[in-house]
Amino acid sequence: MTFEKDFSATALCWHCALALSVSVLVAACSKPTQETAAKPIPVKTVQLGVGAPQSVELFPISVVRDRESNVSFRVAGVIQTMGVRAGQTVQPGQVLASLKQTPYASNRIRAEADLNRLQNASRRNEELLRAGAISSSTRDDTEDALKAATAALNAAQYDEESTTIKAPFAGIVLSRDAEIGETVVPGQRVVRLADLNSTVIAKATVPTPVAKQLRVGAGAQIRLNGSDTVLPARIRFIGALADPKTASVVVDLVVQQAATLASGSLGSVEFLQKSTATASPDILLPPEALLEAKGGTGYVYVLDAQTSAALRTPVHILGFAGEWIRIAGLDKGVKVLTTGAGFVSDGQKVQEIRP
Numbered sequence: 517m518t519f520e521k522d523f524s525a526t527a528l529c530w531h532c533a534l535a536l537s538v539s540v541l542v543a544a545c546s547k548p549t550q551e552t553a554a555k556p557i558p559v560k561t562v563q564l565g566v567g568a569p570q571s572v573e574l575f576p577i578s579v580v581r582d583r584e585s586n587v588s589f590r591v592a593g594v595i596q597t598m599g600v601r602a603g604q605t606v607q608p609g610q611v612l613a614s615l616k617q618t619p620y621a622s623n624r625i626r627a628e629a630d631l632n633r634l635q636n637a638s639r640r641n642e643e644l645l646r647a648g649a650i651s652s653s654t655r656d657d658t659e660d661a662l663k664a665a666t667a668a669l670n671a672a673q674y675d676e677e678s679t680t681i682k683a684p685f686a687g688i689v690l691s692r693d694a695e696i697g698e699t700v701v702p703g704q705r706v707v708r709l710a711d712l713n714s715t716v717i718a719k720a721t722v723p724t725p726v727a728k729q730l731r732v733g734a735g736a737q738i739r740l741n742g743s744d745t746v747l748p749a750r751i752r753f754i755g756a757l758a759d760p761k762t763a764s765v766v767v768d769l770v771v772q773q774a775a776t777l778a779s780g781s782l783g784s785v786e787f788l789q790k791s792t793a794t795a796s797p798d799i800l801l802p803p804e805a806l807l808e809a810k811g812g813t814g815y816v817y818v819l820d821a822q823t824s825a826a827l828r829t830p831v832h833i834l835g836f837a838g839e840w841i842r843i844a845g846l847d848k849g850v851k852v853l854t855t856g857a858g859f860v861s862d863g864q865k866v867q868e869i870r871p
Contacts, residue, residue: 583711596615603688631662634665690708690710718749722765724765750770752768752770800841815831817853826857829845832844
């Protein structure tokens with residue numbers, strides 16, 4: 517009996533020691549985990565503003581005038597005079613350049629001589645026809661030749677006049693593309709001219725998915741390279757066909773308050789997507805904010821301003837605007853987690869990183 521009591525007491529002591537050791541071990545292992553879980557995860561956020569314009573993406577643009585002309589000679593020849601230079605303003609009818617007129621003047625003189633000869637022959641034929649010296653068919657042949665000579669003179673005069681090119685409208689010379697002594701062919705550009713009274717256009721080339729989200733009349737902002745000035749613009753034209761090589765679409769924008777902008781200026785455009793509280797409450801989110809998406813529903817984490825906790829919130833996916841995601845279902849002013857959202861769980865404390 518004594519042996520059994522001693523053995524039971526000893527076994528009990530061993531059980532107590534083992535339980536104590538396990539408790540200490542569990543406590544030692546769980547303590548760092550609890551501390552780690554309590555530490556807020558750093559995240560970035562974006563604050564939503566329904567009704568405020570939000571930038572979609574920047575695209576390069578070039579500035580042109582709605583009316584620009586490549587001025588050229590209608591006939592070939594050697595340039596004799598060049599009266600303008602790039603950057604110079606011109607008035608309607610002002611001479612821009614001229615060709616040596618010698619061959620065209622010679623053609624005109626020959627045509628005038630042929631016409632005079634046939635006019636004299638026509639007058640003689642009338643007298644001879646009355647005297648019965650020639651037939652009416654001879655008279656008719658001379659009249660036909662007279663008509664042809666008149667047309668030839670008109671053509672020669674037109675060619676001679678075409679050796680001088682004049683400004684078709686008041687504008688500014690964008691480029692001077694030929695020099696004195698150079699031989700040019702018909703249609704070869706000699707001067708490029710912009711009408712200063714025409715609308716200023718910004719031409720952009722955008723990817724097809726972006727073009728599908730745009731509409732004529734929508735707002736945009738133009739920034740020129742090297743300038744902080746922002747100019748408002750409106751979409752005037754969206755191309756219907758995409759370039760087969762680049763899958764891009766041409767978009768024309770009318771630039772407002774841009775009377776002094778020079779053609780050829782380079783810059784960028786921001787297409788603005790607007791939504792109003794009375795219309796569809798569209799909101800643009802960066803793609804990293806959306807964690808899950810199935811059908812038209814997705815989930816984001818919204819920052820609880822009072823508890824600094826991340827709350828998993830469903831949203832309606834409306835589509836895409838460039839690289840941004842259009843969603844609805846969130847209130848104005850809330851903050852949505854972006855960078856770091858993938859490492860957060862519902863209700864977890866987070867630390868907002870200020871930009």
